[in-house]
Amino acid sequence: MTEISGIPVLSMADFEGRCGAFTERIGQGWREFGFVAVRDHGIDPEVIESAYAAFRAFFALPEEAKRGLRLPGKGGARGYTGFGVEQARDHSVPDLKEFWHVGREIEGENPQPDILLPNLWPQQPAGFRAAALALYRALDELGGQLLEAIALDLGLERHWFADKIDRGNSILRAIHYPPIADAPEGAVRAARHEDINLITLLIGSKEQGLEILTREGQWVPVTTLPGSIVVNVGDMLQRLTNHVYPSTTHQVVNPPGAAVRQSRYSIPFFLHPNPDFVIETLPQCISADNPNRYPESITAHGYLVERLREIGLL
Template sequence: MSLETLPVISLTSDPQSLSRELGDSFETFGFAMVRDHGIDPVLIARAWDLTAQFFALPEAEKRTNHLAGQGGARGYTPFGTEIAKGAEHRDLKEFWHVGRDLPAGHPLSDSMPPNVWPDRPDHFRETFEALYAQFDVVGARILSRIAVWLGLDEHWFDPAIEDGNSVMRLLHYPPVSDNAAGSIRAGAHEDINLITLLLGAEEAGLELLAKDGRWIGVSPPEGAMVVNIGDMLQRLTNHVLPSTTHRVRNPAGERAQHSRYSMPFFLHLRSDFPIETLPGCVTAQNPDRYPTPITADEYLQERLREIGLKK
Protein backbone atom coordinates (compact mmCIF):
# COMPACT_ATOMS: atom_id res chain seq x y z
CA MET A 1 0.00 0.00 0.00
CA SER A 2 1.33 3.45 -0.95
CA LEU A 3 2.42 5.70 1.90
CA GLU A 4 1.40 8.77 -0.11
CA THR A 5 -2.40 8.63 -0.06
CA LEU A 6 -5.08 6.81 1.89
CA PRO A 7 -7.43 4.63 -0.13
CA VAL A 8 -11.13 5.48 -0.14
CA ILE A 9 -13.04 2.37 0.97
CA SER A 10 -16.71 1.68 0.34
CA LEU A 11 -18.66 0.27 3.28
CA THR A 12 -20.84 -1.52 0.71
CA SER A 13 -17.94 -3.83 -0.27
CA ASP A 14 -18.45 -7.50 0.51
CA PRO A 15 -17.66 -8.23 4.17
CA GLN A 16 -14.40 -10.13 3.64
CA SER A 17 -13.01 -7.51 1.25
CA LEU A 18 -14.09 -4.75 3.60
CA SER A 19 -12.28 -6.36 6.54
CA ARG A 20 -9.11 -6.71 4.49
CA GLU A 21 -9.21 -3.17 3.05
CA LEU A 22 -9.96 -1.52 6.39
CA GLY A 23 -7.41 -3.61 8.31
CA ASP A 24 -4.66 -2.96 5.77
CA SER A 25 -5.31 0.79 5.77
CA PHE A 26 -5.41 0.94 9.57
CA GLU A 27 -2.25 -1.16 9.90
CA THR A 28 -0.41 1.12 7.45
CA PHE A 29 -1.73 4.54 8.44
CA GLY A 30 -3.84 4.17 11.57
CA PHE A 31 -6.46 5.88 9.36
CA ALA A 32 -8.92 5.03 6.60
CA MET A 33 -11.26 7.08 4.41
CA VAL A 34 -14.74 5.58 4.12
CA ARG A 35 -17.57 6.31 1.70
CA ASP A 36 -21.08 4.86 1.40
CA HIS A 37 -21.36 4.90 5.18
CA GLY A 38 -25.14 5.26 5.08
CA ILE A 39 -25.60 8.22 7.45
CA ASP A 40 -28.52 10.32 6.17
CA PRO A 41 -27.08 13.27 4.16
CA VAL A 42 -30.15 15.39 4.97
CA LEU A 43 -29.53 14.81 8.68
CA ILE A 44 -25.85 15.69 8.24
CA ALA A 45 -26.72 18.94 6.41
CA ARG A 46 -29.13 19.91 9.19
CA ALA A 47 -26.45 19.12 11.79
CA TRP A 48 -23.92 21.39 10.07
CA ASP A 49 -26.42 24.24 9.99
CA LEU A 50 -27.28 23.86 13.68
CA THR A 51 -23.60 23.57 14.63
CA ALA A 52 -22.84 26.92 12.95
CA GLN A 53 -25.90 28.49 14.57
CA PHE A 54 -24.91 27.33 18.03
CA PHE A 55 -21.31 28.54 17.87
CA ALA A 56 -22.51 31.92 16.55
CA LEU A 57 -24.42 32.52 19.81
CA PRO A 58 -23.04 35.05 22.32
CA GLU A 59 -20.18 33.72 24.42
CA ALA A 60 -22.08 34.27 27.68
CA GLU A 61 -25.02 32.23 26.41
CA LYS A 62 -22.80 29.35 25.29
CA ARG A 63 -21.07 29.31 28.67
CA THR A 64 -24.35 28.66 30.48
CA ASN A 65 -23.95 25.11 29.10
CA HIS A 66 -20.41 24.66 30.45
CA LEU A 67 -20.37 22.18 33.33
CA ALA A 68 -17.34 22.69 35.57
CA GLY A 69 -15.66 19.58 36.95
CA GLN A 70 -16.95 17.13 34.34
CA GLY A 71 -13.91 17.25 32.08
CA GLY A 72 -15.99 18.45 29.15
CA ALA A 73 -17.94 15.18 29.10
CA ARG A 74 -21.20 16.91 28.19
CA GLY A 75 -22.25 20.31 26.92
CA TYR A 76 -20.00 23.22 26.01
CA THR A 77 -16.23 23.53 26.40
CA PRO A 78 -14.98 27.10 25.83
CA PHE A 79 -12.33 28.22 23.35
CA GLY A 80 -8.74 27.61 24.44
CA THR A 81 -9.48 24.93 27.07
CA GLU A 82 -8.01 21.77 25.54
CA ILE A 83 -4.29 21.23 25.06
CA ALA A 84 -2.57 18.35 23.27
CA LYS A 85 -0.57 16.06 25.57
CA GLY A 86 2.90 17.58 26.04
CA ALA A 87 2.08 20.75 24.07
CA GLU A 88 2.96 24.29 25.16
CA HIS A 89 -0.01 26.08 23.61
CA ARG A 90 -3.73 25.49 23.89
CA ASP A 91 -5.78 24.51 20.84
CA LEU A 92 -7.68 27.16 18.89
CA LYS A 93 -11.09 25.55 19.21
CA GLU A 94 -14.35 25.35 21.15
CA PHE A 95 -16.67 22.35 21.18
CA TRP A 96 -19.90 20.71 22.33
CA HIS A 97 -20.22 17.10 23.53
CA VAL A 98 -23.20 14.78 23.16
CA GLY A 99 -23.00 11.45 24.98
CA ARG A 100 -25.12 8.37 25.53
CA ASP A 101 -28.14 8.82 27.79
CA LEU A 102 -28.63 5.93 30.19
CA PRO A 103 -31.85 4.96 31.98
CA ALA A 104 -32.23 5.91 35.64
CA GLY A 105 -30.33 3.61 37.97
CA HIS A 106 -28.05 2.20 35.27
CA PRO A 107 -24.85 0.74 36.82
CA LEU A 108 -22.63 2.91 34.59
CA SER A 109 -24.38 6.20 35.41
CA ASP A 110 -21.54 7.36 37.66
CA SER A 111 -19.14 7.47 34.71
CA MET A 112 -21.65 8.76 32.12
CA PRO A 113 -23.51 11.93 33.14
CA PRO A 114 -26.78 12.92 31.43
CA ASN A 115 -26.69 15.20 28.42
CA VAL A 116 -27.41 18.90 28.63
CA TRP A 117 -29.11 20.75 25.78
CA PRO A 118 -29.02 24.43 24.80
CA ASP A 119 -32.18 26.56 24.61
CA ARG A 120 -31.14 27.61 21.11
CA PRO A 121 -31.09 26.80 18.22
CA ASP A 122 -34.40 25.00 17.72
CA HIS A 123 -34.34 21.26 16.94
CA PHE A 124 -30.79 20.89 18.32
CA ARG A 125 -31.56 17.98 20.62
CA GLU A 126 -33.57 15.82 18.22
CA THR A 127 -31.08 16.38 15.40
CA PHE A 128 -28.02 15.34 17.37
CA GLU A 129 -29.71 12.46 19.16
CA ALA A 130 -30.58 11.07 15.72
CA LEU A 131 -27.08 11.65 14.36
CA TYR A 132 -25.48 10.07 17.43
CA ALA A 133 -27.60 6.94 16.89
CA GLN A 134 -26.53 6.68 13.24
CA PHE A 135 -22.84 7.14 14.11
CA ASP A 136 -23.26 4.38 16.71
CA VAL A 137 -24.50 1.92 14.07
CA VAL A 138 -21.75 2.72 11.55
CA GLY A 139 -19.03 2.53 14.20
CA ALA A 140 -20.20 -0.90 15.37
CA ARG A 141 -20.18 -2.12 11.78
CA ILE A 142 -16.61 -0.95 11.22
CA LEU A 143 -15.50 -2.60 14.48
CA SER A 144 -17.04 -5.88 13.35
CA ARG A 145 -14.84 -5.78 10.24
CA ILE A 146 -11.78 -4.92 12.34
CA ALA A 147 -12.56 -7.92 14.56
CA VAL A 148 -12.54 -10.26 11.56
CA TRP A 149 -9.24 -8.77 10.34
CA LEU A 150 -7.80 -9.49 13.81
CA GLY A 151 -8.95 -13.11 13.59
CA LEU A 152 -11.81 -12.65 16.06
CA ASP A 153 -15.50 -13.36 15.74
CA GLU A 154 -17.30 -10.51 13.99
CA HIS A 155 -19.40 -9.91 17.13
CA TRP A 156 -16.40 -9.78 19.51
CA PHE A 157 -16.78 -6.04 20.13
CA ASP A 158 -20.56 -6.11 20.64
CA PRO A 159 -20.54 -6.63 24.45
CA ALA A 160 -17.44 -4.43 24.79
CA ILE A 161 -19.25 -1.39 23.37
CA GLU A 162 -22.77 -2.07 24.68
CA ASP A 163 -23.76 1.12 26.55
CA GLY A 164 -20.30 2.40 25.65
CA ASN A 165 -19.14 5.85 26.71
CA SER A 166 -19.03 7.19 23.14
CA VAL A 167 -19.05 10.95 22.59
CA MET A 168 -19.99 13.03 19.57
CA ARG A 169 -18.11 16.31 19.41
CA LEU A 170 -19.26 19.38 17.48
CA LEU A 171 -16.10 21.35 16.78
CA HIS A 172 -15.64 24.99 15.84
CA TYR A 173 -12.25 26.39 14.88
CA PRO A 174 -12.79 30.17 14.63
CA PRO A 175 -10.91 32.36 12.12
CA VAL A 176 -7.22 32.44 13.00
CA SER A 177 -6.02 35.80 14.27
CA ASP A 178 -2.55 37.26 13.73
CA ASN A 179 -1.76 36.87 17.44
CA ALA A 180 -2.23 33.09 17.62
CA ALA A 181 1.21 33.05 19.31
CA GLY A 182 2.31 29.59 18.27
CA SER A 183 -1.05 27.90 18.77
CA ILE A 184 -2.67 25.82 16.05
CA ARG A 185 -6.23 24.65 15.62
CA ALA A 186 -5.46 21.20 17.06
CA GLY A 187 -1.98 20.31 18.24
CA ALA A 188 -0.38 16.98 17.34
CA HIS A 189 -2.18 14.30 19.35
CA GLU A 190 -3.62 10.80 19.37
CA ASP A 191 -7.24 10.01 20.22
CA ILE A 192 -8.12 8.25 23.47
CA ASN A 193 -10.95 5.98 22.33
CA LEU A 194 -11.33 2.79 20.23
CA ILE A 195 -11.98 4.40 16.84
CA THR A 196 -12.96 7.91 15.73
CA LEU A 197 -15.41 8.56 12.90
CA LEU A 198 -15.00 12.08 11.52
CA LEU A 199 -17.24 14.17 9.31
CA GLY A 200 -16.04 17.53 8.03
CA ALA A 201 -12.49 16.74 6.97
CA GLU A 202 -13.12 17.97 3.42
CA GLU A 203 -11.87 21.37 4.56
CA ALA A 204 -8.07 21.26 4.35
CA GLY A 205 -6.03 21.13 7.54
CA LEU A 206 -6.19 17.58 8.91
CA GLU A 207 -2.80 15.85 8.67
CA LEU A 208 -1.46 12.53 9.94
CA LEU A 209 2.13 11.69 10.82
CA ALA A 210 3.29 8.88 8.53
CA LYS A 211 5.68 6.15 9.67
CA ASP A 212 8.50 7.83 7.71
CA GLY A 213 8.06 11.07 9.68
CA ARG A 214 6.23 13.11 7.02
CA TRP A 215 2.92 14.88 7.58
CA ILE A 216 0.30 13.70 5.06
CA GLY A 217 -2.87 15.66 4.33
CA VAL A 218 -6.15 13.78 4.81
CA SER A 219 -8.85 15.09 2.47
CA PRO A 220 -11.73 12.69 1.86
CA PRO A 221 -14.13 13.10 -1.06
CA GLU A 222 -17.30 15.05 -0.35
CA GLY A 223 -19.66 13.03 1.86
CA ALA A 224 -17.01 10.52 2.94
CA MET A 225 -15.71 10.21 6.47
CA VAL A 226 -12.30 9.70 8.01
CA VAL A 227 -11.89 6.86 10.53
CA ASN A 228 -8.85 6.45 12.76
CA ILE A 229 -7.58 4.13 15.46
CA GLY A 230 -7.53 5.44 19.03
CA ASP A 231 -5.24 4.63 21.93
CA MET A 232 -7.63 2.12 23.52
CA LEU A 233 -7.61 -0.06 20.40
CA GLN A 234 -3.87 0.39 20.00
CA ARG A 235 -3.42 -0.86 23.56
CA LEU A 236 -5.90 -3.71 23.09
CA THR A 237 -4.06 -4.87 19.93
CA ASN A 238 -0.55 -4.39 21.38
CA HIS A 239 0.15 -1.74 18.68
CA VAL A 240 -0.75 -4.04 15.78
CA LEU A 241 -3.22 -1.28 14.91
CA PRO A 242 -1.48 2.06 15.56
CA SER A 243 -3.03 5.15 17.08
CA THR A 244 -1.46 7.66 14.70
CA THR A 245 -0.46 11.19 15.65
CA HIS A 246 -2.50 13.80 13.80
CA ARG A 247 -3.15 17.54 13.91
CA VAL A 248 -5.26 20.31 12.38
CA ARG A 249 -2.90 22.97 11.09
CA ASN A 250 -3.81 26.61 10.65
CA PRO A 251 -4.94 27.65 7.16
CA ALA A 252 -2.93 30.07 5.06
CA GLY A 253 -4.04 33.20 3.26
CA GLU A 254 -7.71 33.94 2.79
CA ARG A 255 -8.86 30.65 4.39
CA ALA A 256 -7.52 31.88 7.74
CA GLN A 257 -10.47 34.28 7.86
CA HIS A 258 -13.00 31.44 7.79
CA SER A 259 -14.32 29.16 10.52
CA ARG A 260 -13.75 25.44 10.24
CA TYR A 261 -16.29 22.93 11.55
CA SER A 262 -15.93 19.21 12.06
CA MET A 263 -17.85 16.45 13.79
CA PRO A 264 -15.89 13.53 15.29
CA PHE A 265 -17.62 10.60 16.96
CA PHE A 266 -15.31 9.07 19.56
CA LEU A 267 -16.42 5.44 19.87
CA HIS A 268 -15.62 4.19 23.36
CA LEU A 269 -15.73 0.92 25.21
CA ARG A 270 -18.20 0.56 28.07
CA SER A 271 -16.69 2.18 31.16
CA ASP A 272 -16.17 -1.05 33.11
CA PHE A 273 -14.57 -2.99 30.24
CA PRO A 274 -11.07 -4.29 31.13
CA ILE A 275 -8.57 -3.37 28.41
CA GLU A 276 -6.44 -6.51 28.28
CA THR A 277 -4.07 -7.30 25.42
CA LEU A 278 -5.56 -9.64 22.83
CA PRO A 279 -3.57 -12.92 22.90
CA GLY A 280 -3.48 -13.05 19.10
CA CYS A 281 -1.58 -9.75 19.05
CA VAL A 282 1.29 -11.04 21.22
CA THR A 283 4.26 -12.74 19.56
CA ALA A 284 7.94 -13.27 20.25
CA GLN A 285 8.63 -10.29 17.99
CA ASN A 286 5.84 -8.21 19.58
CA PRO A 287 5.77 -9.07 23.30
CA ASP A 288 2.94 -7.81 25.48
CA ARG A 289 3.52 -4.13 26.23
CA TYR A 290 0.62 -3.98 28.72
CA PRO A 291 0.64 -7.00 31.05
CA THR A 292 -1.55 -5.17 33.60
CA PRO A 293 -5.16 -4.57 32.49
CA ILE A 294 -6.91 -1.24 33.06
CA THR A 295 -10.61 -0.44 32.83
CA ALA A 296 -11.76 1.84 30.03
CA ASP A 297 -12.90 4.51 32.49
CA GLU A 298 -9.64 4.46 34.46
CA TYR A 299 -7.76 4.91 31.21
CA LEU A 300 -10.07 7.72 30.07
CA GLN A 301 -9.74 9.67 33.32
CA GLU A 302 -5.95 9.37 33.18
CA ARG A 303 -5.90 10.82 29.67
CA LEU A 304 -8.40 13.61 30.37
CA ARG A 305 -6.05 14.91 33.03
CA GLU A 306 -3.18 14.89 30.55
CA ILE A 307 -5.04 17.06 28.01
CA GLY A 308 -6.28 19.65 30.50
CA LEU A 309 -9.95 18.70 30.62
CA LYS A 310 -9.70 17.40 34.21
CA LYS A 311 -7.53 18.34 37.16
Protein backbone atom coordinates in the same frame (compact mmCIF):
# COMPACT_ATOMS: atom_id res chain seq x y z
CA MET B 1 -10.72 0.52 -3.24
CA THR B 2 -9.41 3.98 -4.08
CA GLU B 3 -7.00 6.23 -2.22
CA ILE B 4 -6.83 9.88 -1.20
CA SER B 5 -3.56 11.23 0.15
CA GLY B 6 -2.43 7.60 0.39
CA ILE B 7 -5.30 6.65 2.70
CA PRO B 8 -7.44 3.73 1.49
CA VAL B 9 -11.08 4.51 0.71
CA LEU B 10 -13.38 1.51 1.17
CA SER B 11 -17.04 0.93 0.34
CA MET B 12 -19.19 -0.38 3.19
CA ALA B 13 -21.27 -2.10 0.51
CA ASP B 14 -18.37 -4.55 0.14
CA PHE B 15 -18.60 -5.76 3.74
CA GLU B 16 -20.38 -9.11 3.69
CA GLY B 17 -20.24 -9.88 7.41
CA ARG B 18 -17.41 -12.37 7.07
CA CYS B 19 -13.70 -12.45 6.35
CA GLY B 20 -13.01 -11.29 2.84
CA ALA B 21 -11.63 -8.45 0.76
CA PHE B 22 -13.20 -5.73 2.92
CA THR B 23 -11.85 -7.03 6.24
CA GLU B 24 -8.45 -7.57 4.67
CA ARG B 25 -8.35 -4.05 3.26
CA ILE B 26 -9.47 -2.29 6.42
CA GLY B 27 -7.02 -4.31 8.49
CA GLN B 28 -4.20 -3.55 6.08
CA GLY B 29 -5.14 0.13 5.97
CA TRP B 30 -5.07 0.43 9.73
CA ARG B 31 -1.83 -1.51 10.06
CA GLU B 32 -0.12 0.76 7.53
CA PHE B 33 -1.76 4.15 8.14
CA GLY B 34 -4.02 3.97 11.22
CA PHE B 35 -6.53 5.78 8.98
CA VAL B 36 -9.01 4.71 6.30
CA ALA B 37 -12.05 6.37 4.75
CA VAL B 38 -15.40 4.67 4.10
CA ARG B 39 -18.13 5.54 1.62
CA ASP B 40 -21.54 3.99 0.93
CA HIS B 41 -22.00 4.02 4.70
CA GLY B 42 -25.76 4.54 4.65
CA ILE B 43 -25.89 7.76 6.68
CA ASP B 44 -28.43 10.13 5.15
CA PRO B 45 -26.71 13.34 3.97
CA GLU B 46 -29.63 15.30 5.44
CA VAL B 47 -28.78 13.93 8.90
CA ILE B 48 -25.24 15.26 8.50
CA GLU B 49 -26.28 18.63 7.10
CA SER B 50 -28.94 19.14 9.78
CA ALA B 51 -26.36 18.51 12.49
CA TYR B 52 -23.86 20.88 10.88
CA ALA B 53 -26.52 23.59 10.64
CA ALA B 54 -27.52 23.15 14.29
CA PHE B 55 -23.93 23.27 15.52
CA ARG B 56 -23.03 26.30 13.42
CA ALA B 57 -26.07 28.13 14.82
CA PHE B 58 -25.09 27.19 18.38
CA PHE B 59 -21.50 28.39 18.07
CA ALA B 60 -22.82 31.71 16.70
CA LEU B 61 -24.60 32.38 20.01
CA PRO B 62 -23.22 35.03 22.39
CA GLU B 63 -20.40 33.86 24.62
CA GLU B 64 -22.40 34.27 27.81
CA ALA B 65 -25.12 31.99 26.46
CA LYS B 66 -22.61 29.26 25.62
CA ARG B 67 -20.72 29.55 28.90
CA GLY B 68 -23.95 28.89 30.77
CA LEU B 69 -23.99 25.40 29.23
CA ARG B 70 -20.68 24.27 30.67
CA LEU B 71 -20.61 21.30 33.05
CA PRO B 72 -17.94 22.18 35.64
CA GLY B 73 -15.63 19.57 37.11
CA LYS B 74 -16.47 16.83 34.60
CA GLY B 75 -13.69 17.26 32.06
CA GLY B 76 -15.96 18.60 29.36
CA ALA B 77 -17.82 15.28 29.28
CA ARG B 78 -21.09 16.90 28.20
CA GLY B 79 -22.13 20.29 26.90
CA TYR B 80 -19.86 23.22 26.08
CA THR B 81 -16.10 23.60 26.43
CA GLY B 82 -14.87 27.09 25.69
CA PHE B 83 -12.17 28.43 23.44
CA GLY B 84 -8.58 27.84 24.53
CA VAL B 85 -9.28 25.22 27.22
CA GLU B 86 -8.08 21.91 25.77
CA GLN B 87 -4.45 21.39 24.83
CA ALA B 88 -2.59 18.42 23.40
CA ARG B 89 -0.21 16.34 25.48
CA ASP B 90 3.31 17.76 25.51
CA HIS B 91 2.10 21.03 23.99
CA SER B 92 2.54 24.22 25.98
CA VAL B 93 -0.37 26.28 24.63
CA PRO B 94 -4.09 25.45 24.24
CA ASP B 95 -5.71 24.63 20.91
CA LEU B 96 -7.60 27.34 19.02
CA LYS B 97 -11.05 25.76 19.25
CA GLU B 98 -14.29 25.45 21.18
CA PHE B 99 -16.52 22.39 21.17
CA TRP B 100 -19.77 20.75 22.25
CA HIS B 101 -20.07 17.18 23.53
CA VAL B 102 -23.06 14.87 23.11
CA GLY B 103 -23.00 11.58 25.01
CA ARG B 104 -25.07 8.43 25.00
CA GLU B 105 -28.73 8.70 25.91
CA ILE B 106 -29.36 5.81 28.31
CA GLU B 107 -32.70 4.04 28.03
CA GLY B 108 -33.94 2.51 31.28
CA GLU B 109 -31.76 2.31 34.38
CA ASN B 110 -28.34 3.89 34.02
CA PRO B 111 -25.73 1.33 35.16
CA GLN B 112 -23.09 4.00 35.84
CA PRO B 113 -24.76 7.37 36.43
CA ASP B 114 -21.54 9.00 37.68
CA ILE B 115 -19.82 8.23 34.36
CA LEU B 116 -22.58 8.06 31.75
CA LEU B 117 -23.80 11.56 32.48
CA PRO B 118 -27.03 13.07 31.16
CA ASN B 119 -26.68 15.39 28.20
CA LEU B 120 -27.06 19.15 28.39
CA TRP B 121 -29.28 20.74 25.75
CA PRO B 122 -29.44 24.40 24.76
CA GLN B 123 -32.82 26.06 24.29
CA GLN B 124 -31.53 27.57 21.06
CA PRO B 125 -31.23 26.84 18.21
CA ALA B 126 -34.49 25.01 17.63
CA GLY B 127 -34.09 21.37 16.71
CA PHE B 128 -30.57 21.11 18.17
CA ARG B 129 -31.23 18.01 20.29
CA ALA B 130 -32.96 16.04 17.54
CA ALA B 131 -30.28 16.86 14.96
CA ALA B 132 -27.41 15.99 17.30
CA LEU B 133 -28.91 12.70 18.47
CA ALA B 134 -29.77 11.59 14.93
CA LEU B 135 -26.13 11.93 13.91
CA TYR B 136 -24.89 10.35 17.15
CA ARG B 137 -27.03 7.25 16.61
CA ALA B 138 -26.08 6.94 12.96
CA LEU B 139 -22.34 7.09 13.70
CA ASP B 140 -22.70 4.76 16.69
CA GLU B 141 -24.32 2.16 14.44
CA LEU B 142 -21.70 2.57 11.72
CA GLY B 143 -18.93 2.29 14.29
CA GLY B 144 -20.35 -1.02 15.47
CA GLN B 145 -20.31 -2.33 11.90
CA LEU B 146 -16.69 -1.30 11.46
CA LEU B 147 -15.72 -3.04 14.68
CA GLU B 148 -17.36 -6.21 13.34
CA ALA B 149 -14.98 -6.07 10.38
CA ILE B 150 -12.03 -5.44 12.66
CA ALA B 151 -12.98 -8.33 14.95
CA LEU B 152 -12.93 -10.66 11.95
CA ASP B 153 -9.58 -9.29 10.78
CA LEU B 154 -8.15 -9.97 14.25
CA GLY B 155 -9.46 -13.53 14.27
CA LEU B 156 -12.21 -12.80 16.79
CA GLU B 157 -15.89 -13.69 16.53
CA ARG B 158 -17.72 -11.12 14.39
CA HIS B 159 -19.80 -9.68 17.27
CA TRP B 160 -16.97 -9.77 19.84
CA PHE B 161 -17.17 -6.01 20.44
CA ALA B 162 -20.99 -5.80 20.60
CA ASP B 163 -21.51 -6.27 24.34
CA LYS B 164 -18.38 -4.24 25.07
CA ILE B 165 -19.61 -1.02 23.44
CA ASP B 166 -23.39 -1.10 24.05
CA ARG B 167 -22.97 1.20 27.10
CA GLY B 168 -19.83 2.88 25.87
CA ASN B 169 -19.11 6.44 26.93
CA SER B 170 -18.89 7.47 23.26
CA ILE B 171 -18.86 11.15 22.40
CA LEU B 172 -20.05 13.19 19.44
CA ARG B 173 -17.88 16.29 19.41
CA ALA B 174 -18.87 19.31 17.33
CA ILE B 175 -15.81 21.53 16.92
CA HIS B 176 -15.64 25.17 15.92
CA TYR B 177 -12.27 26.63 15.01
CA PRO B 178 -12.93 30.39 14.95
CA PRO B 179 -11.16 32.85 12.66
CA ILE B 180 -7.62 33.30 13.91
CA ALA B 181 -6.41 36.65 15.20
CA ASP B 182 -3.58 37.39 17.62
CA ALA B 183 -2.99 33.73 18.47
CA PRO B 184 -0.30 32.96 21.05
CA GLU B 185 3.02 31.87 19.60
CA GLY B 186 2.92 28.19 18.69
CA ALA B 187 -0.85 27.92 18.94
CA VAL B 188 -2.64 25.93 16.25
CA ARG B 189 -6.21 24.81 15.76
CA ALA B 190 -5.39 21.31 17.05
CA ALA B 191 -1.81 20.45 17.97
CA ARG B 192 -0.39 17.03 17.12
CA HIS B 193 -2.12 14.30 19.08
CA GLU B 194 -3.58 10.82 19.03
CA ASP B 195 -7.18 10.03 19.95
CA ILE B 196 -7.96 8.35 23.27
CA ASN B 197 -10.80 6.00 22.28
CA LEU B 198 -11.21 2.78 20.26
CA ILE B 199 -11.94 4.32 16.87
CA THR B 200 -12.88 7.79 15.65
CA LEU B 201 -15.36 8.43 12.85
CA LEU B 202 -14.84 11.88 11.39
CA ILE B 203 -17.47 13.80 9.48
CA GLY B 204 -14.87 15.81 7.65
CA SER B 205 -14.58 19.53 7.47
CA LYS B 206 -15.13 21.24 4.14
CA GLU B 207 -12.08 23.37 4.92
CA GLN B 208 -8.45 22.29 4.70
CA GLY B 209 -6.26 21.70 7.74
CA LEU B 210 -6.28 18.03 8.81
CA GLU B 211 -2.87 16.35 8.47
CA ILE B 212 -1.59 12.92 9.47
CA LEU B 213 1.97 11.91 10.30
CA THR B 214 3.17 9.05 8.11
CA ARG B 215 5.42 6.24 9.35
CA GLU B 216 8.21 7.98 7.44
CA GLY B 217 7.74 11.13 9.53
CA GLN B 218 6.07 13.29 6.89
CA TRP B 219 2.92 15.34 7.41
CA VAL B 220 0.31 14.56 4.74
CA PRO B 221 -2.85 16.67 4.28
CA VAL B 222 -6.13 14.75 4.28
CA THR B 223 -9.20 16.02 2.49
CA THR B 224 -12.37 13.99 2.84
CA LEU B 225 -14.12 12.99 -0.33
CA PRO B 226 -17.78 14.01 -0.58
CA GLY B 227 -19.88 11.35 1.12
CA SER B 228 -16.94 9.67 2.85
CA ILE B 229 -16.13 9.35 6.55
CA VAL B 230 -12.56 9.12 7.82
CA VAL B 231 -12.01 6.42 10.45
CA ASN B 232 -8.88 6.19 12.56
CA VAL B 233 -7.47 4.02 15.30
CA GLY B 234 -7.47 5.41 18.83
CA ASP B 235 -5.07 4.68 21.65
CA MET B 236 -7.41 2.21 23.36
CA LEU B 237 -7.51 0.00 20.26
CA GLN B 238 -3.77 0.41 19.82
CA ARG B 239 -3.28 -0.82 23.37
CA LEU B 240 -5.80 -3.66 23.01
CA THR B 241 -4.05 -4.90 19.85
CA ASN B 242 -0.50 -4.39 21.14
CA HIS B 243 0.14 -1.83 18.37
CA VAL B 244 -0.93 -4.21 15.59
CA TYR B 245 -3.24 -1.32 14.76
CA PRO B 246 -1.22 1.84 15.49
CA SER B 247 -2.81 5.08 16.61
CA THR B 248 -1.63 7.68 14.11
CA THR B 249 -0.58 11.19 15.11
CA HIS B 250 -2.61 13.93 13.45
CA GLN B 251 -3.19 17.68 13.72
CA VAL B 252 -5.25 20.55 12.36
CA VAL B 253 -2.95 23.31 11.16
CA ASN B 254 -3.68 27.00 10.76
CA PRO B 255 -4.64 27.80 7.16
CA PRO B 256 -2.67 30.10 4.89
CA GLY B 257 -3.85 33.37 3.39
CA ALA B 258 -7.43 34.61 3.62
CA ALA B 259 -8.66 31.28 5.03
CA VAL B 260 -7.21 32.26 8.40
CA ARG B 261 -10.13 34.68 8.73
CA GLN B 262 -12.74 31.95 8.21
CA SER B 263 -14.27 29.52 10.67
CA ARG B 264 -13.69 25.79 10.36
CA TYR B 265 -16.11 23.11 11.60
CA SER B 266 -15.73 19.36 12.00
CA ILE B 267 -17.63 16.60 13.80
CA PRO B 268 -15.69 13.57 15.08
CA PHE B 269 -17.42 10.69 16.85
CA PHE B 270 -15.20 9.10 19.49
CA LEU B 271 -16.32 5.50 19.97
CA HIS B 272 -15.49 4.25 23.47
CA PRO B 273 -15.94 0.85 25.07
CA ASN B 274 -18.09 0.43 28.15
CA PRO B 275 -16.46 2.16 31.15
CA ASP B 276 -15.84 -1.14 32.96
CA PHE B 277 -14.34 -2.87 29.92
CA VAL B 278 -10.86 -4.11 30.80
CA ILE B 279 -8.27 -3.17 28.19
CA GLU B 280 -6.09 -6.27 28.20
CA THR B 281 -3.80 -7.19 25.30
CA LEU B 282 -5.43 -9.68 22.94
CA PRO B 283 -3.46 -12.96 23.00
CA GLN B 284 -3.43 -13.19 19.20
CA CYS B 285 -1.62 -9.84 19.09
CA ILE B 286 1.32 -11.12 21.16
CA SER B 287 4.24 -12.90 19.53
CA ALA B 288 7.98 -13.33 19.81
CA ASP B 289 8.40 -10.44 17.39
CA ASN B 290 5.74 -8.35 19.16
CA PRO B 291 5.93 -9.03 22.90
CA ASN B 292 3.22 -7.69 25.18
CA ARG B 293 3.78 -3.97 25.71
CA TYR B 294 1.04 -3.74 28.34
CA PRO B 295 1.28 -6.56 30.90
CA GLU B 296 -0.92 -4.56 33.28
CA SER B 297 -4.55 -4.10 32.28
CA ILE B 298 -6.68 -1.01 32.88
CA THR B 299 -10.37 -0.22 32.61
CA ALA B 300 -11.57 1.98 29.79
CA HIS B 301 -12.77 4.62 32.24
CA GLY B 302 -9.51 4.56 34.18
CA TYR B 303 -7.59 5.07 30.96
CA LEU B 304 -9.90 7.90 29.89
CA VAL B 305 -9.42 9.74 33.19
CA GLU B 306 -5.64 9.47 32.89
CA ARG B 307 -5.71 10.99 29.43
CA LEU B 308 -8.20 13.76 30.26
CA ARG B 309 -5.81 14.93 32.97
CA GLU B 310 -2.97 15.00 30.48
CA ILE B 311 -4.84 17.26 28.05
CA GLY B 312 -6.04 19.70 30.69
CA LEU B 313 -9.74 18.79 30.83
CA LEU B 314 -9.47 17.35 34.36
